[in-house]
Amino acid sequence: MKIISDKTKKSLRIKKKITKIFQTQNISLKNLIIVIGGDGFMLQTLKKHKSLNHLSFYGINSGNYGFLMNKYNQKKTLNNILKAKKITIAPLEMTVKRKSYLAINEVSVLRQSRQAASLSIKSGSKFIIKNLIGDGVLVSTPAGSTAYNLSVYGPILNLDSKKISIAPISAFRPRRWKGKLISKKSTIIIKNLDFLKRPVSAVADNIEIRRIKQINIRSSRKFKFNLLYDRNRSLQQKIKLEQIKSEIN
Numbered sequence: 001m002k003i004i005s006d007k008t009k010k011s012l013r014i015k016k017k018i019t020k021i022f023q024t025q026n027i028s029l030k031n032l033i034i035v036i037g038g039d040g041f042m043l044q045t046l047k048k049h050k051s052l053n054h055l056s057f058y059g060i061n062s063g064n065y066g067f068l069m070n071k072y073n074q075k076k077t078l079n080n081i082l083k084a085k086k087i088t089i090a091p092l093e094m095t096v097k098r099k100s101y102l103a104i105n106e107v108s109v110l111r112q113s114r115q116a117a118s119l120s121i122k123s124g125s126k127f128i129i130k131n132l133i134g135d136g137v138l139v140s141t142p143a144g145s146t147a148y149n150l151s152v153y154g155p156i157l158n159l160d161s162k163k164i165s166i167a168p169i170s171a172f173r174p175r176r177w178k179g180k181l182i183s184k185k186s187t188i189i190i191k192n193l194d195f196l197k198r199p200v201s202a203v204a205d206n207i208e209i210r211r212i213k214q215i216n217i218r219s220s221r222k223f224k225f226n227l228l229y230d231r232n233r234s235l236q237q238k239i240k241l242e243q244i245k246s247e248i249n
Contacts, residue, residue, distance in 0.1 A: 001022070001028045001029045001030070001032045001033075001034070002032070002033045002034070003015055003018055003019055003022075003033075003034045003036070004033065004034070004035055004036070004045065005035075005036035005037055005041075005062070006036070006037035006038070006041045006062070008037070008062060010062045011036045011037050011062040014036050014060060014062055014072055015036050017074055018034060018036070018060070018077060021074075021077065021078055022078070025078065027078070029081070029082075031054050031055050031056060032055070032056050032057075032058065032081075032228075033045070033049070033055055033056070033057050033058070034057075034058050034059075034060065034081070035057055035058065035059045035060070035069075036059075036060045036062055037059075037061075037062055037063060037069075038061065038062065038063020038064060038065075038066055038069070039063065039065065039066060039067055039068045039069065039147075040063075040206065041063070042057070042059045042068045042069060043068075043104050043105065043205050043206065044206075045057065046091075046104060046225050047102055047104075047205075050102060050223050050225075051223075053223070053224055053226075055226065056086060056226040056227070056228050057225065057226065057227055057228065058070065058081050058084055058227075058228040059227070059228075060072050060077070067146060067147065067238060068143075068227065068235070070084075070228075070229060070230050070233065071230070071233065080230045080231075081228070083230075083231055084228035084229060084230060084231070085228065085229050085230075085231050086226050086227070086228055087159060087226075087227050087228075087229060087235050087236070088224050088225065088226050088227075089104070089141065089142075089143045089159065089224070089225050089227060090141070090184070090219050090220055090223070090224055090225075091103055091104045091141065091219075091220050091223055091225065092104075092106070092107055092139065092141055092164070092204070092217055092218070092219060092220065093217070093218055093219070093220040093222075093223075094107045094202060094204045094215060094216070094217050095215070095216040095217075096202050096209050096212050096214070096215050096216075097209065097212075099209075101204035101207050101209070102204060102205075102220065102223060103141070103144075103204035103205045103217075104141065104143060104144065104205060104225065105140065105141060105143065105144025105147045105148065105149075105205050106138055106139060106140040106141065106144045106147065106148055106149055106205070107138070107139045107202065107203065107204050107215070107217050108136060108137075108138045108139075108148065108169070108202070108203045109136045109137050109138075109139075109190055109200055109201070109202050109203075109212070109215060110135065110136040110169070110200060110201050110202075110203065111135055111136055111198065111199075111200055112199040112200055112201050112210060112211070113198070113199055115197060115198045116133050116134055116135065116172055116198065117132075117133070117134060117135065117136050117137075117192070117198055117200045118131060118132075118133050118192070118193040118194045118198050119131070119132045119133075119136070119137060119190055119191065119192060119193060119200070120132070120190070120191045120193055121137065121166065121188065121189070121190050122188070122189040122190075122191075123182050123186045123187070123188060123189075124186060124187055124189075128166065128180055128182070128188075129174075129177060131173070131193060132168060132171060132173075132174075132177065133171070133172045133173040134168055134169060134170045134171040134172045134173070135169040135170035136168075136169040136170075136200065137166060137167070137168055137169060137190065138152055138154060138165075138166070138167045138168075138169055139164060139165070139166055139188055139190075139217050140154055140157075140164065140165040140167065141157075141164065141219075142157035142158060142159045142160075142161055142163070142239075143159065143235065145157040145165055145239070146238070146239060146242040149165055149167055150242065152167050152168070152169050152170075153167065153178075154167030154179060155167075155179075155181065156239060156242055157181075157239075158236070158239060158240075159235065159236050159239065162183065162184050163181045163182065163183065163184060164181070164182055164183070164184050164186065164188070164219065165179065165181055166179050166180045166181075166182065166188065167179035184219040185219070186218065187216060187217070187218045188216070188217040188218065189214065189215070189216055189217075190214065190215045190217070191213065191214050192212060192213050192214070195211075195213050199211050199212075200212050202215045
């Protein structure tokens with residue numbers, strides 16, 4: 001078992017308290033990493049341990065929203081961890097310039113200049129759209145569908161949907177294109193149709209690669225992440241709550 005945190009005072013204070021609880025109870029759990037921080041720190045930690053599929057990660061939120069995290073409760077922390085429910089998620093694998101990057105939430109393709117991006121999008125050999133003109137496009141996993149994807153009016157996906165969301169970002173042409181859901185088995189190919197005049201960048205969660213000609217995206221066949229959630233506040237329940245909120249609003 002390992003307990004790690006980001007560098008904020010709140011996170012370090014929680015880490016100290018949880019470490020003391022486990023030491024007092026003389027408990028050590030195999031293959032468990034307790035992650036204290038926000039969603040960004042959790043994403044960073046998961047990628048750092050991407051080759052260790054046997055590990056499980058229990059997040060404790062000390063940031064703002066903390067969608068991937070659990071709420072901190074000092075009195076119930078140990079019991080919550082011991083009874084936590086496991087959910088396994090698959091990240092996206094973005095390949096650009098012969099290198100691959102993992103995206104647990106989403107891959108975003110964004111214009112780099114004042115000129116709108118001009119993009120073609122394929123699923124395998126079949127066109128999804130031949131020319132999308134706008135600020136860019138977002139490809140989201142079910143786990144990430146309530147993050148940036150929701151902000152650009154993409155659909156919220158259940159974890160077991162076996163789908164990937166493709167959503168336009170400020171589409172100028174065609175104005176009415178709302179995006180598309182495709183099978184997670186698909187390979188998405190996004191091409192910059194005007195590389196010299198309209199440069200774009202590709203971002204896998206928080207890793208940006210600039211001046212891109214082509215991006216290939218697919219669900220990773222190699223890497224999986226095991227996330228632990230309190231039984232009364234699972235990731236699936238969080239997603240359903242966001243679906244209800246979006247329907248009300």
